[in-house]
Amino acid sequence: MTKVQLPLSKKESRLYMAFMWVTYISLLIGGLMGLLQTLVRSGKYTLPFNIDYYTILTVHGVILGLVLTTFFIIGFQFSLMGKTVGISDKQLKVAWLSFWVMLIGTIMAAVTILVGEASVLYTFYAPLRAHPAFYIGLALVIIGSWIAAFVNFRQLYVWKKAHKGEKSPLPAFMVIINMLMWFIATIGVATSVLVLFIPWSLGYAETINVLLSRTLFWYFGHPLVYFWLLPAYMAWYVVIPKIIGGKLFSDALARMAFILLLMFSIPVGFHHQLTEPGIDPTWKFIQVVLTFMVVIPSLMTAFSIFATFETTGRRKGFKSLFGWFKKLPWKDVRFLAPFIGMAAFIPGGAGGIVNASHQMNALVHNTIWITGHFHLTAATTVILTFFGITYWLVPHLTGRRLTPRLNKLGIIQTFIWTFGMTIMSGSMHIQGLLGGPRRSSFSEYAGGEQVATWINYQIAQAVGGTILFIGILLMVYIFIQLTFFAPRGVQEYPIAVEEDDAEPTPKILENWYLWIGITIALILFAYTIPVIDILKHSPPGSLPFDWPIGR
Amino acid sequence: MGKRNTVQHQPNPHESTHSLKGTFIAVMLLGVFILVSWFGFYALFLSR
Numbered sequence: 001m002t003k004v005q006l007p008l009s010k011k012e013s014r015l016y017m018a019f020m021w022v023t024y025i026s027l028l029i030g031g032l033m034g035l036l037q038t039l040v041r042s043g044k045y046t047l048p049f050n051i052d053y054y055t056i057l058t059v060h061g062v063i064l065g066l067v068l069t070t071f072f073i074i075g076f077q078f079s080l081m082g083k084t085v086g087i088s089d090k091q092l093k094v095a096w097l098s099f100w101v102m103l104i105g106t107i108m109a110a111v112t113i114l115v116g117e118a119s120v121l122y123t124f125y126a127p128l129r130a131h132p133a134f135y136i137g138l139a140l141v142i143i144g145s146w147i148a149a150f151v152n153f154r155q156l157y158v159w160k161k162a163h164k165g166e167k168s169p170l171p172a173f174m175v176i177i178n179m180l181m182w183f184i185a186t187i188g189v190a191t192s193v194l195v196l197f198i199p200w201s202l203g204y205a206e207t208i209n210v211l212l213s214r215t216l217f218w219y220f221g222h223p224l225v226y227f228w229l230l231p232a233y234m235a236w237y238v239v240i241p242k243i244i245g246g247k248l249f250s251d252a253l254a255r256m257a258f259i260l261l262l263m264f265s266i267p268v269g270f271h272h273q274l275t276e277p278g279i280d281p282t283w284k285f286i287q288v289v290l291t292f293m294v295v296i297p298s299l300m301t302a303f304s305i306f307a308t309f310e311t312t313g314r315r316k317g318f319k320s321l322f323g324w325f326k327k328l329p330w331k332d333v334r335f336l337a338p339f340i341g342m343a344a345f346i347p348g349g350a351g352g353i354v355n356a357s358h359q360m361n362a363l364v365h366n367t368i369w370i371t372g373h374f375h376l377t378a379a380t381t382v383i384l385t386f387f388g389i390t391y392w393l394v395p396h397l398t399g400r401r402l403t404p405r406l407n408k409l410g411i412i413q414t415f416i417w418t419f420g421m422t423i424m425s426g427s428m429h430i431q432g433l434l435g436g437p438r439r440s441s442f443s444e445y446a447g448g449e450q451v452a453t454w455i456n457y458q459i460a461q462a463v464g465g466t467i468l469f470i471g472i473l474l475m476v477y478i479f480i481q482l483t484f485f486a487p488r489g490v491q492e493y494p495i496a497v498e499e500d501d502a503e504p505t506p507k508i509l510e511n512w513y514l515w516i517g518i519t520i521a522l523i524l525f526a527y528t529i530p531v532i533d534i535l536k537h538s539p540p541g542s543l544p545f546d547w548p549i550g551r
Numbered sequence: 552m553g554k555r556n557t558v559q560h561q562p563n564p565h566e567s568t569h570s571l572k573g574t575f576i577a578v579m580l581l582g583v584f585i586l587v588s589w590f591g592f593y594a595l596f597l598s599r
Contacts, residue, residue: 306574350588
C-alpha cells in the first residue's frame, strides 16, 4: 500500500463536501418522513393537508435508500481516490458533472414524489405507475453515478501507468470494485427504466411485463445493498485499524473479500423474489446457493476485524484472551460509531440468512420483519459507519478539528441511535414474526385476533422512530458544527498501512480481466435461462394502475 | 526495550503479538450465534 497520502486541494475538498451536503440534507428530509410514517402507523396520528402515507413512504425510501447513500458513497470514495491515487483538474471537472447530473435527477424525482405524482415506493413495482419525470430523474441519478465510476476507473488507470509494476493502493482497489459492481448492477435497473417504464408511463407502450421489470429491479436491488455496505467495509478494513493505533491485518485478505463480494453480490436477485410466481424454483434455489456464498467474505471480514483488534491490543501489551478488547478506544466516536455498526451486523447478517433461506423466507416475506432487517443492516451498520467517517472526513475537508465536545456529542448521538434503533428494529422484527405486514399504512384490517397483537409493536416503532429523529437532528447539528464552526486545525485522514514484514500481495488479485470475467460468467449462468423463460412464458403485460397508489 | 534485550530468557515476542486465540474464539462464537438463530427460526417455520 502507498505509504504517502496525497494532500486534498481546496478545489477537491469543495467537491467532496458538495456530496456531503446532499447527504445530510437528505438525512433530514428522509428522516422526517420516517418519523411521520411511524407516527401514522401508531394509529394515533393522521397526516395533515391530505398528504398520502404512500407519498411519504416513497420519499423516505428513495431519499434515504437511493439518494443519501449514493451521494455519501460517491463523495467518500472520491476522497479515498484523491488521497491515494490523486485526481487531475480534468477529472475533477468531470466529477463535478457527475454531481450535477445526479443532483438534477434527484430534484426531479423528489419533486415528482412530493407533489404526489409518484407514490410507487422506492421499488417502483409495476403495474403501479408514476409520472415519467420520476423515472427520468432516477435514470439521471444512475447516469451521474456512472460518470463518477468512469472518473474513478480513469484515476486508477492514470496512477497505474505512472507506477508500473506497483500494486494499487488498497482503498483505490476497493473503490474500483464497488464502482464496477455498481456499474454492472445498474445496467439492469437502467434497462428496466429506459426500455420498460419510461415508454409505458409516457403512453407509448400500452402494457408492461411486470415480472421482467421486477426481475431487472432485483438484479440491481441486491448489489445495491452491497454498494451501501462495501464503503463501510472500506472503513472497517483501512480506517479503523489506524484509529485504534494498529496496522492493516492483511492486504491480500481484504482484496480477496472484495473480489468475492463483487462476484457473489449480483447473481442473487431472486432471493428477493422467492414468493414471485413465474420464476422456476430451481433457479430460485441456485440463486439462494449463490447468496449463501456471500457468507464467506462476510466472515472473512469479521475474522480480519477481530484479528486487527487482537493484534493491536497484544502489541500494546495486553496478554489475556480478551484483554485487548477492553482497551479499544471506546471514547473515540470515530471508533465507537462504526463499532456499533459492526456489532449490529451480527444479528443483521443472521437475519439475512433467514430471509435468504428459500422456503423459510415464507416466514418473513412481506412482513415488517424485512423492514426491521434492513433498518439493522442499512440504517444501523452502514449509517453508523458513515457517521463515523463523517466525524473525521468533514473536518479534514473543511480544515477544522473534531473537538472533545463534538466527540462527546457524537458519542451521545451514537447511543441515541443505538437505543432508538434497538426499539424500532426490534419491534419490527417481532411484529413481522407475528404476521404484521410491511409497506402498509395504519389499518385494523376489520379487526381480528392476530391484528390485535400488532398495535403495541407499532407504538414501540413510533417511540423508536421519535428517538431516532432526535438522533438525526443531533447528527445534522454536528455536521453543521464540523463544517462551519469547529476550530480551525488539521484533522487526520486515517488510512492504515501494512505491517513492515507483511507478505507480498499475490499479483493475481489485480487481474481485472479474470475477476470481471468470472463475475459476468456467474451472472450469465444465474440469469440467462430464467430470463428467457420469463420472456417466453410471461402472461400478457399489464396496463398502468394509478390507483390505489401511484399517481 | 534495550534493557529487556539483555535478559537471557525471552518470551517469543512474535508468538505473543501474533497470537490470534481471542480472534479464533470470537469467530467461532459468531458462527454458533448464526447457527443457533437459524435453527431457532427453522423450528418456528416447521411449527407453523
